[in-house]
Amino acid sequence: MSRLFTIYRVLAFVVGVLLVVGTIGSVLKYGLSDGGSLDQLGEDLTPVWLVHGWVYMVYVVVAFVLTQRAGWALPRFLLMMVAGLVPGLIFWVERRVAGQLRAEHPELAGA
Numbered sequence: 001m002s003r004l005f006t007i008y009r010v011l012a013f014v015v016g017v018l019l020v021v022g023t024i025g026s027v028l029k030y031g032l033s034d035g036g037s038l039d040q041l042g043e044d045l046t047p048v049w050l051v052h053g054w055v056y057m058v059y060v061v062v063a064f065v066l067t068q069r070a071g072w073a074l075p076r077f078l079l080m081m082v083a084g085l086v087p088g089l090i091f092w093v094e095r096r097v098a099g100q101l102r103a104e105h106p107e108l109a110g111a
Contacts, residue, residue: 015055015059
């Protein structure tokens with residue numbers, strides 16, 4: 001696997017996990033305002049959004065470089081960007097990107 005492709009896959013997984021954890025934290029924080037332990041857990045998970053934001057910015061740069069090297073059109077890059085903002089979607093998009101990259105550009109995927 002090429003280094004860029006590996007970095008993309010790791011970042012996609014990290015962004016996806018942080019997005020899901022942050023979403024769960026927000027649901028607990030704002031959906032359960034009873035002051036219980038789950039509400040406190042939601043409050044404790046708030047910094048996950050900060051980490052997600054920073055990692056997401058790196059992910060966007062890596063996704064852009066990857067799409068440029070693969071010669072892909074802007075809509076594919078936009079789908080990769082949006083995937084980092086919708087909980088769970090990034091896992092599906094990452095699998096599609098990996099499959100398409102392996103099929104179209106095996107030299108970038110290291111296959």
